[in-house]
Amino acid sequence: MRALQMVGEGRLEMDEIAVPEVREGWALLRTVASAAGLFHTQMVKGMLDTGGLPRILGHEIIGEIVEAGSPASPPPGTLVVSDAVVGCGVCEWCIRGEDSICPWMHHLGIDLDGGFAEYVLAPEANIFPLPPDINVQEAVMLSSAVPATVHAVSKVGVDAGMRVAVSGVGSIGFAVCQVAKAFGATTIVAADVSDAQLEAVAPWVDATINVGDMTPAEADSAMREAGGVPHGFDVGFETAGQASSVDTTIKVLRPGGSAMMMGIVDGRTAINFESYLAEFVRREVSFVTTFGFTRKDFLIGNALYLGGRLDVSPLVGPTVTLDEVPATLDYIVEHGTGGKRYVVDVGMA
Template sequence: MKAVRLVTPGRPLELHEIPVPDPGSGDVRVRIHAAGICHSDAHYRAGVSPAGPLPLTLGHEVAGVVERCGPQVSRVRAGDRVCLHYLATCGACPWCAGGHEQFCATGQMIGKHRAGGFAEYIVLPAASVFPLPAEISFAHGAVLMCSSATALHALRKARLQPGESVAVFGLGGLGASAVQLARALGAAAVYAVDLNPAKLALAEKFGAIPVNARTADPVTIIRALTGGRGVDVALELIGLPLTMQQAVRVLGPLGRAALAGLTRQALAIQPYTELLGPEAEIIGVSDHLAREIPELLGLTLEGKLDLGPIVTRTVPLDAGAINGVLDELEKFGGAPRTVVAIVP
């Protein structure tokens, strides 16, 4: 089968011909129809976030059709449309049993620790495979599995309550979903921060108040719009120390900043004025949870999350095309979300 793989960090991905994987007794083999290209993939390619062992097929937003099941699998069967939770875990340790499988000691993320979705087939434990409703396309189902799922997890980690206000820093795939999900969860006001006018316009269509960080300091703008109070929740989805600082500084009393962007750089804050005085919180966001996927699919079916304006481009299973998208993402450009269309 064809697979686009990372061979050397800092170098372009390569197209390889490799064997089709066989499922184990509790595994499912999926014929991949769509795989989203995430900013994290650019981090893996660059070596900002180490991935391996190499060579490794990247891609962790995956949807397709079950082709073959192991003998112990009963939750899905051949021919089912599915989307894939990107973590393969043991399912038995205290972390898995407690619903925090991202901390499983033997857990592996597809496209980072084990073969991912920039390929024609993938094998995963059946517990990581979820039915994809016919009303949701493969492309949208794929993107739901990371950008939308992580946005929902960030809002849940930040304990967003109905009537609270939210600032979203970064309007790529995660941010565009986060704006909609915040509204769906009852946010009274959502402030969308970015440099890109097109992304700001899209966020405004989703009901957010656009804040152009290219023309003015977003903290100053949002504090003015909130009467000096600040917001209850801030999401940082970019991975820059500057925007992380802004996410903290825009908080009001008892505010919570959930940071999901990846960076190697240090974050500097003023402990008293920015954290201790207002009793604010900085919350780390890593991955998402399998138990959140049914809720996410339900919100999509209810029309509260629309990926149509977000997934605006497809590319083939081709190393040059995928590398081109990753080049754009490294510069914080490109479409909100691009999907590799593997089965037309």
Template sequence: MKAITYVGEEKLSLKDIDVPQIANGEALVKVSYGGICGTDMMIYAGVHPRAQSGLVMGHEFSGEISEVKGKSSFKSGDSVAINPIRSCGTCVPCKSGNYHICENLRYIGIDLDGGFAEYVKIPIENLHTLSNQVKQDEAAVIEPLAVAIHTVRRSTFKVGDTVTILGAGPIGILIGIIAKLSGAAKVIISDISDYRLKVAASYGLHPVDAKEKDLIEEVKETTKGIGSDVVFEVAGNQITADQMIGAIKTQGEIMVVSVYKKPPMIDLAKMHFREISLSTTRCFSPKDFEAAIQFIEEGRIDIEGLISHRLPVESFEEGFQLVKKSTDSLKVLFKL
């Protein structure tokens, strides 16, 4: 089978490898679509601390069951979403139900071979059956949607709040959509990509072109000088690390979603004097993943508008370059 493998810094390879052999309690999934994530870009750049050379990448993917071993309600031909989180179940976070922050957390597509391949073996407990109305390309976006749902849930966001999102990538826009569906009075979102801002506007978000406008001034003007109730930082650079403090109201909350490649400088004094809270978020809970499936099955979110490219797996280099450039792409999918 064909598989996209990580070789080294900015070096990938499309290889012919053996189809995985499954054990009892596992399913062999024929992959339909796999999406490139920001974490995949960290692996591609050679800066992810866990990914090793030879890894089959991809943790956002969908498919159909080809084979199942062991007692299960799943059967060949079932359309499935895959939760890529593998938790130990024995550490303190796991015992308290927080499997997504497991002390020994592993991720399919990061620590274990993932979905940028024609077939992948998956533990049965990581599979979720999808209804027939869910398209396979939409199903590949369930994982980032779960991240957005978890992010908004973890925040102090309340109905009627004004929200600012720094970064209009797929996660940023999805956070904006969830906040809007949850009753946000206004969702401001900034980026330097005209294309991404246009897509954000199509979902009813208030776009701010950071190349042309001062984001902080725009937020102050929109909120009558108060600032946003919650700021979600989703871009992961020093510029947005500075902006998040200026955009938040006194006693507001900044939620850091990004995984920074380099530690940013944060002016804690500015936060201290205004009692600003700083929170972080990671991955998603099983409940969030199930909610993401429900949102898509019920047609509450137009996933189609977020998918900018569907490429054959042979065009893997083009796909990664599109995401690296970022200005003219959103969710890039490989058709396996």
């Protein structure tokens, strides 16, 4: 099979290698599509442990079953999306269904071979059947962007009737607004510094605010007013990864509210241990973090998408071939992704 392998730091190589042999508990998939994004540029730079080289990257996997042994597995030929998280299955976290934080976790496309090849092995427990006529480019979003969002929305406890503030509506914030609505949020206010992004998310939320020239305190007041929630929001999502966005997200909470921190902030925020008593303890607000997703999040995300509750089309970027992946990653390093996932056509035809 043709496989795009990482063979060293900064080095991807197209090789002809043997199709992997099926092991017990694992299914052999013919890869249909994968995705390329900022994460892969970091992988290629050597920022994550690949568990040895060469390694086939590509953690987002849409495939067709070639062979699977379990009677519960869908039959050969079934189109599936694979969860890339491979928990040990034995530890207390895996038993609780928290496989995304299993200390012995492996990951397809990171330290196990992934979807940048014509065939890939995936645990049978990780594959979810999809309708054969599904839009494959959109289905790629079900392999990471959607379950990651479901995980965050469900972990922070969004429920019927809740009032939600979303700071940052790039691809993740956009998905957060839709999933929060599907979980029953009745008031959603989105803030960003880009009018274009606010316009895209407008149909899914109750109000949008450009906070580009506001301090966190000003953004807080404007968001409370727009949402009609003078005492603050039940839940705030931070997805921008900016210090000012973190400050705003904490400020907009009602006493007893929860902040879900999805952005990776690199820098100092105004909220620190000196303001800890006033901002956190006195108002009894919670600070919740998220990493990855579980198989249950996959089930929920797929059901929401197939049930017409999510529009992932704005997240879909250009489609490239496997051969074009190295040049695409170079392009992403230079120009970013514009909040979209590049779809990698491995065997879509």
